[in-house]
Amino acid sequence: MANGSDFTKALEIGRPPNVAKLFPNSKALLVSGKVIDRAMGAKGNAIALAANGRNHFVIRGVLQAAQRANAAVIIEIAKSEGGRSAYCPVNYWNMARQVDAVCNELGITVPVAIHADHYGIKSDKDLAEAKVEVPTMFEAGITSIAIDASHLPDDKNLLANIAINPSIPSWAGLETEVGEIKGSQGLSTVPEALFLIQGLNAHDIFPDWIALNNGTTHGLEASDAGIQVGLTAEIHHALEKYKVSGAQHGTSGNSSDRLREIARKTATTKANVATALQMISWGLEVNDYGNAQLDANGNFIKVKGEGVTEEMWVEMVAYAESKGWKKGDYKSLxxxxxxxxxxxxxxVRERMARRVEDFAYKMITEVLNSQDTAQLAIQAILKAGSYDVGAKIGRIEDPAQWTEGKIVERAATIGGDKGPSGNFDD
Structure with a gap:
């Protein structure tokens, strides 16, 4: 397990300044997302579980699983889940406090990154607000962020990433995205991904992860189409010299075999799991890879004696029905x-967290191959001698070829099918 002199030294030097200031007496090793990515890369064919902590029980269960598996892990929340219009109690501004408290309470010693996922920028207004809001999130303990301007055209996506970057600490984990998550429509392409990563590189921005639309959807998986492994591998290969890892979104509902294939054949080091963990904490029946099962009448199946009490589940269903919510809207509970x-x-509370723990442990050890990465994360900190492990690469591209005007010109030559327009949930 991650303890002893190495852990003590990592605790001393590996916590970023915002974390050290917020939690001066803490024994929780909250680290930059960069550290988690480096640990997965050091092991090879390993993917960190990035758990969307939609409720306290998910956070608790995942941290217990990570400790049990001696795995570096990410706790995250997306803007739709935990931004200013949140549908979850865990948000950008209280997530680090919850994670730190649970780690100290339970004696969790594995490194944990606090990730602001899918920070959406869809307009100039969003960008202006982001310049104010993003610093507040880091002040509240965030250690990693995903800037998602993928809803915008390619040039505006790149320019938004460039514009917001000064608001992000250089030591923080950084994820960028190309292609909205739309399932099998509007799939990301090599030219789109290269355009984004090359343009960022020219501006001295070196993301740790890139997220793609590679065939998945968020929420309940309606089909088994899922992740397109070949497409993902092709794009990652094209980006190889820029040393950017992959972030896999929409993991819930994809088969374990497909996720193992992603680990083996691509450069993915981060896999987001949200809906599955929520459903499991409530005590709903799920299949082997976390997709909630429905009965003959199209209703969720509550497992007796698991998750919330039967009476509580009846109350939750009644509340959802009173709102006219469909199954995909139950997240708003x-x-x-x-x-x-x-x-x-x-x-009851303990069995909710334990059910999450058991599922997360199985994912970490049998699917994502990230067990025993805690020490590798600590070694990355000790090697750097700092909470800031630095970028994996320097500038390759010529900034003169990536001015705003040339970015607009280049984007016009990319083309590609962006898929249908609409409000695709983050």
């Missing part, structure tokens, strides 16, 4: 029911 769930008896 997180916010109004968190306090009610925390008010359940201890044995």
């Amino acid at each position: 997180n916010l109004p029911f968190e306090n009610k769930l925390l008010a359940q008896p201890k044995e």
Whole structure:
């Protein structure tokens, strides 16, 4: 396990300044997302579980699983889940506090990154707000961020990433995205991904991860089409010299075999899991890879004696029905029911977290191959002698070829099918 003199030294030097300031007496090793990526790369064919902590029980269960597997891990929340219009009680501004508290309470010693996922920028107004809001998130303990301007045309996506970068600490983990997550439509292409990464490189921005639209969807997986491994591998190969890893979105509902293939055949080091963990914490029946199962009447199946109490589940379903919510809207139960769930008896709360732990442990050890990466993350910190492990690469591209005018000109030559327009959930 991650303890002893190496852990003590990593705790001393490996926590970023915002974390050290917020939690001066903490024994929790909250680290930059860069550290987690480096650990997965050091092991090889390993992917960090990036768990969307939609409720307290998910956070608790995943941290217990990571400790059990001796795995470096990421706890994250997306803008739609935990931004200013949140549908979850966990948000950008309280997530680090919750993780730090649980780590100290339970004696968690594995390195944990606090990731602001899918920070969406869809307009000039969003960009202006981001310049104010992003610093507040780091002040609240965020250690890694995904800038998602993929809803915009290629030139505006790149320019938005460039414009917001001064608001992001250089030591922080950084994810960028090309192609909205739309399932099998509007799939990302090699030219689009190269354009984004090359343009960022020319401006001395070196993302740790790139997320693609490679065939998945967010939420409940309606089909088994899922991740297109070949496309992902092709794009990662094209980006190889820029040393950017892959971030896999929409993991819930994809088969374990497909995720193992992603680990083996691509440069992916981060896999987001959200919906599955939420459903598991509530006690719903899921298949082997976390997709909630429905009965003959199209209703979720509550496993008796697992997750929330049967009475609580009846109340949750009644609330959802009173709102006219479809199955994909049940995620919005997180916010109004968190306090009610925390008010359940201890044995119920513990079984909720334990169910998440068991599923997350199985993912870490049998699918994502990230067990025993905690020490590799600590070694990355000790090697750097700092919380800032630096970029994996320097500038390759000529800035003179990537002025704003030339970015617009280049983008016009890319083409490609962006898929249907609409409000695709982050």
